[in-house]
Amino acid sequence: MQGVNHFFSVIFQNRRSTAGLIILVFFKLMASVGPMVFTLDTTVDYENRYQMPSASHWLGTDFAGRDTWVQVVYGSKEVLTIGALTALFTLMIGAALGMFSGLVGGKPDTAIMMVTNLFLTIPAFPILLMMASIFSIRDPISFAAVLSIWGWPGLTRAVRSQIITLKERDFIVICRVMGMSNLHIIFKELLPNVTSYLAINFILIMRGAIVGSIGIMMMGLAPYSPMNWGQMLVLAVQQTGGIFNPNGYIYVLSPIVALASFQLGCIFFANGLDEALNPRLSR
Amino acid sequence: MQAANLVEIRDLSIQFPMKRGVVQAVQNVSLDIPRGKITALVGESGSGKSTLASALLRMVSSPGVIAGGSIKFDGTELLKLKKRELREYRWSQTAMVFQAAQNALNPVVRIGEQFIETYVAHKKERKEKILDKVKHLLDYVRLDPNRVLNAYPHELSGGMKQRVMIAFSLLLDPKLIILDEPTTALDVITQEYIFNILMQIHKDLGITMLLLSHDIAIVAKAADQVGVMYAGNLVEVGETCDMFAAPKHPYTSGLIKAAPSLLTEAAEPIAGSPPNMLNTPAGCKFHPRCKHAMEMCGREQPPLLSLDNQTLVACHLHSAGHGTEGGAYDIAAKVRAY
Amino acid sequence: MTSLLKLEHISMCFDGKKSLLGERKEVQALSDVNLEIKPGEIVALVGESGCGKTTLGKVITGLHRPSKGRMYFEGKDISGMNASELKRYRSSVQLVQQDSYAALNPARTIYHSLSAPILHHNKVKGSKAAKAKVRELLETVGLAPADLYLDKYPHQLSGGQRQRVLLARAISLEPKIIVADEPVSMVDVSMRLSILNLMAELNRNMGIAFVYITHDLATAKYIAQSGKMAVVYLGRIVEFGKVKELLSEPKHPYLQALLTAVPVPDPVVAKRLKVLPLRSFEMPNVEDPPHGCGFHPRCPYANVRCETHLPALDDYAGVSVACHHVKDVPVWSLNS
Amino acid sequence: MNKSFVLRQLAASLLTVFLAMILTFVLLRLTPGSAIDAWARGYAAQYNVTLEKAYEQVALMINYNPKEPIYEQFITYVSGLLKGNLGYSMVSQSVSVNEIIASALPWTLFVSSIALFISFTIGIFLGVQMAWRRKSLLEPIVSVYSILTNAVPDFIFAILLLIVFSYGLGWFPINGAYDPFLDVGFNLDFIVSVFYYAALPILTFVIAMIGDWALSMKGSAVSVIGEDYVEAARARGLPDSVIMKKYVRKNAIIPLVTQMAMALGGMLGGAILVENLFQYPGMGYYMGNAVGQRDYTVMQGILLFIAVTMVFANLIADLIYSKLDPRIKTGG
Amino acid sequence: ACSDSASKSSVNSNTAQTKDGITSDRPAVNKDKMFRMTGTWPKPPLYQGNLYAAGGVGIPFHYIYEGLFQNVRSTDKVYNILAESYEHKGNQTVIKLRQNAKWNDGKPFTSKDVWAFYTLNHGVEVTHYVKSIEYPDDYTVIFNWFDKSPSDEVKIKMIGQDMVASIPYHIYKAFVDRDAALLAKAKPHNDPNKKTPYGLDLTQIAEEVGKVWQDFMKSNPKFPITTGPFMVKKVTNSDLLMEKNPYYWNLENIHFDKFAMKDPGPDPAAGFALLRSGKIDYMEHTPPKDILDSILAANEDLVHYKTFDPACVGMIFNTTKAPFNNVEFRKALIYALDREKLRDVGNIYGEVPKTALTGMAPSETKKWVTDDVKSKLTDYSYNPEKAAEILNKLGWSKGTDGKWRDPQGKLPEFIIAVNSSWVIGVNPGQVAAEQLTKFGIPTKLLAVDGSIFYKKAEQGEYQMAMDFTDTTWGTMFPWSPLRNQYWGLLARMAGFQKDKNGALDLKIPGPDGQVLDMEKELQNMPYLKTEKELQEISSKIAWITNENAYGVDFFQNVTGFWANKKTVKGWPMEDQIEASDRNMMLGTTPEDRQETADLIPGFGNHMAFNQGRLSPR
């Protein structure tokens, strides 16, 4: 409890991280509560396409006369889900391998690092495209799985080097002197020291995954899901001529702005998170 | 006729505004550094020694600010120097041997070049001429110039780097050299060796030195005059021998007694722990740890007063109304065992 | 009384920097070290930086497996111990490190750091008992009232307080011996003595033997007044004996040089210019140590024999010294 | 430079390349419903041959016979690779992957090295300025800029640049690598046209990368500025310009060298969408087409090629690194 | 040379354009006599000069290759191209070739080349109906049909499908001769229903024939050797340059010296930008209305033409999957779709039919369905009440949550699958899924990658699959769309039963109650001689298709093209351009439609050029 209070007090001390938190909470609410507040009416209303913002259409309407704001709201859910799942998968693989590799050392470490380096040398984006066509993407889970397949190596390397420095630290050495078990060392001593790092990475991977998912949509390798910012962007930019219609600019910009502000929130929050979760910095 | 004091610090205050409050790293400190002498500042870690010294170069690290006071260096007011004057002043007037000398050299530039670029920043000179001078200086600190000049810093041992730094400090024939714990990271033999060199330099060149240390034994060895700092305050200033013979401030005597020595068996720690600099006690900063603390110590901060011509002390035991109570504690001269 | 811990011909060799194709340089951190520690004894290990003190400490605590030699704990060879004996050895030999900040997990509270080992070793059962025990430990090391410290993070304590926490942790498993590796070199001057006093107290009251590692001879003298002292040079013990005798009458030229270099907090004595009885101030390269006596390149008394023959650690006037010239080396005194 | 260090690095690099071979090989074999089966079936239908025959023909094109045991397949594949044969396009079967890479690589190298150089130079400059003047407006501006450029995929910039400068103002060509009406060769008109046509792609990459470089450099420079030697340099009265150049920049740039190698590799393979928008005949363009057409051999060949490039770029980065940083003198 | 207005002079130099939109005596705008358009092609190093090699030669195809005849899609007109004349003599068709036709390398085009084409590329449809093809002299080709032969009209249209001048004998002699020798070894199988080349049993030689074909494919000149009006000169990623073929048999009609093609890439905006800036003279694409208007507004020289695409965007039900195996259920779904809205997001110019699916494009039913049957075709216009009524009758019930449950009380969840890269399909598909969901039948659109979609759709993986429906590409007679529906991909999507011989096993009562064997009727169609016979059978099939609701047309597609009237003249209906505000209506008269269709490369290849219709201004 005290920890939670402390956490928020640190977050709120920093203007950036406060802004970040507010933005993220806003999007989280958008994704969870939004669909209950706004009703999605997908009925085509061609006559009223590309309308400018008004009281009834906060962000105007799209190429088929549907409310853009509501689409952004409904889209946030899928975007956030994909991002969060990707981050989760990546973290699970990346952190587990990194910790194992760093702690065990020796041959397993060499082998894991070899594979990690290998993955790092083969560019991610083409592989993403390849994966997207190998495993047909159907839902946010498979989307996230594909996005995380090539996402873990960087994290593994970073976690490993963290663990290696931690491992030599005196407080871990003492654990060995005192005959503590490896499990204790991993979960009670090491993990708390990398949580802040992992939490920041969670946010950052999430944000990378969202950009990646848009690339995949752009190449037409992901399922059509108009309530996804990425797909909205693809539709607006490539398929419906939003960029040729001055009235369509709001429609084109909506997903971009939503994306950019979400990422802004991620980065700002990550800045503060480091301080909040890291007792050393919070003097 | 030159003034006897090279540096006169008056009422200097330096603050570090932090998120959780302001650190008063140096508080109303007044200190004279006599020309041609070695003045030492002792005090625990965090007592403000380095901060005070950095003010002499006008290099208080951010977010620190000099909140008030004045520093007269050889008659010039340092705090009023313009940017350009300041740059010229640094190193040519006051040089410094840093606390972490290990890291005071640019790791990717050869040492010789660092000497040259520093020289050139201040005076026009031919490269060969400069090199001659540098070689001379390196010789002086008993290093092999040919090897050192072409070396990168990491190729030298800690003791060697420290000696390079000493040579460096002499490069522009400054009037004052600040030695900020020049041997903390080194072991005893190297420490002794380096102090021998420093003393030699002092003897040969008569340069004024300001030595910062928390090791009372080092101070005893090197300094002519000692200032004792506690929590940003200067609590006592006096001649070295006088001070060791008869420390006036309870903290000073505590420090002297707390130093284990090969000479004596007895030693006694100072109770309590150093103050939190963000939240220092009211009144005399030392009173929570002081055996002789009185009611007024928690209320009023004692001023630094002159006891006689030589010694200054900031302690209510010695301020006017309480002078008689000095007998309450016995810091009479110790009988040496030898 | 049998020895608590006995080291026989211990050598420790580290691989130098790796190079796949090039030759592998080795660092001989310890060579043929013999040392005996009796229950409740204080042994100070002194020597220059890099001479192998920490390595020896780590060998004793079982963190390094020596490359040669045997180590006996209560008469039993460590390498031949079964699991329960090993467990006993492990909890009987504890370590206190130099950097109290690094030695505590920054992400966990003092209570967590202290309770984990005792719970793990079943010294207490349940969190209630653990809390009581931790309180007791904290109070033993002078951190009273304990409740003030339980929920603090390491960075919220001062250096001296943290060092006390380390000692509390070290004694929590009721050890027989504590290796204290420069426990006060990073503690503020004003508080060094109190930590040393605490250690002496633990030694006296609980009968815990201490191996006190330092390069500060003055503190070594302070804590090991009645104990013993081993002077380590380039991985070897070059002089060993009672602290008092060693300090009043150092035999080995190296110890003499060390003592000369120690500054004394007395301006009258200190200001006399001392001449170090040394030919060179630089330590030899550990990767390529000199032949014969490791000290010969720096020793003012060295001769050809020193360059070729390694002196053995022999008894001489009640202390053990490893020097060919014990008899010829002039008597040293602080004033010389 | 230590010889054994270089050799060791080289050995590690070769091992990675070998693993990359295995990985791309495995990836191809993993493709759904076996792309090779599908290919062979299609082949049999199209050319009216038996399935067996089709497999043989397909085997010729992909460098190994999918009917053989895996290790033999791999050996055939690798021996093909050793002869420098990356296989043939599955779509245009008379064209080898080698030919495709040979025609694409120069364009990509041209654009990405210029873009990298420009963005790196500007980024470094901005980064040092940001670190040096902590309170200036530059910091927040560049940070927000960098966040935005990271948030928006780079092809969006390409589209925007096209809309403004090409479609709108008409200052730059719509796409292509050079004026088709000019003779290809070493003549001034042609060279000018090559630069003219590359301007927007380069600008796209520069816009997308500057922020990152600036931020990386800022991070690195801030930690350098916190180092004692910078403080010491100031104490020595060195002018700011010297400190910034010789102390801050020289030290802060070192960790970025490896990033640079990675960035180059990333651009070789990652510029799919951008190169496609500009119809720029680089690696990403062919990669994108191969992905679109499921031309697995081409994808595999290009991936392998990029992996090899990356490995050696890293190797070179390591060597440069140890040149720049005298502290890294590895080896016994 | 055929410029009709060059001589007209205008005194008023301010009036740059005369009433009919043609410039006067000002210097030529298009000095280079260049025609510029957008297109795609395999990018070097993948570009090569063999039409049959994988990847082909791209859009330039339409301007460089020729056949004996040219069929025009949508209007069904046939032009003589390399054939000067033809004559049906019993079971023979004798074709006289133009004597002045040459390959672009200067070699004459002869009957041997025609023979070579049908020998090497013996898989084309015509060969299934002929015993042999002879070339008695250099300029005569004789097709010897089997005894039971298609109608004369069909014969010519079948030959018209083939780009005969694409395998120059002088280049591919070795392969042609090898193949001819192999074919000579094969024995006839004497079964007229088995459609094989020249009635031969090829199983014995299949392997060797395959080898020849494969070797042929790998033998590529750098650029195609063709007889068409233009020839490829230079290829880069973004540009392809062609020049007038100096050997062209009808050279005086070709008014352009150069022909430049630009690939705008994946961003449609690039193409539009080229148009606006006047950098191209022609582009095929009908963008959404807003884009169209903005482009027209941006460049006054542009004109947009439209024409009906004889195909619909629609979807097919998988009749093997419950509940789609129930025709009433299928009907209910169709009634629940508001197809006007689907059209709005798909292609605003498209037209929504009242019928569900007739097997042929709605615009064609006018011609091929008799009035009698027309009146019997069920009207499937949007009618949710009717849909609900049907569902209720089927035992479905609508819950309070607004969702329908099947008779077992289960909540259905349906999928409409579509090829994700099919731009005009995806949006209407999504809206269709939303409409069904809103109606109370939860449905999702599954946009599947093209590489997987067709395979899975054929295997009956999806309940509803989208594609072009009622397609009438190739030649226009009703056989083509109908066989598409019952034999082709659409049939497999619908899951029609087949017997063990692979024949369609579908016997259904027609409008008059008489049961039709669909396989037999379709097999017989090409042999029908009169239009009346054709109308009769196609009417019946149209009725059957519509009543059985195998699928639903969302809307009939409209395609169009852009023209630049400043640089090129001769565009269709030039006199109406200003009147219709440069966005031309769908051609109303057959002549207008013909003129427009001829110009679209996908419809009429290079007719616009070799008839001299277009010329530089």
Ligand SMILES: Nc1ncnc2c1ncn2[C@@H]1O[C@H](COP(=O)(O)OP(=O)(O)OP(=O)(O)O)[C@@H](O)[C@H]1O
């Ligand atoms: N850059 C800084 N930012 C914030 N606080 C600082 C900074 N530099 C010094 N301080 C604070 O100022 C006080 C005095 O520090 P200073 O370094 O002068 O002490 P010191 O006596 O030199 O200690 P040490 O013996 O450890 O070198 C300390 O409390 C420290 O926390």
Ligand SMILES: Nc1ncnc2c1ncn2[C@@H]1O[C@H](COP(=O)(O)OP(=O)(O)OP(=O)(O)O)[C@@H](O)[C@H]1O
């Ligand atoms: N893990 C290791 N790998 C390689 N060499 C090592 C290792 N640990 C110590 N050494 C080397 O062994 C020698 C002895 O080191 P040790 O740490 O024991 O010295 P020390 O006496 O404790 O020095 P200090 O007073 O600086 O702590 C040194 O030369 C050191 O470089």
Ligand SMILES: [Mg+2]
């Ligand atoms: Mg300091």
Ligand SMILES: [Mg+2]
């Ligand atoms: Mg040590």
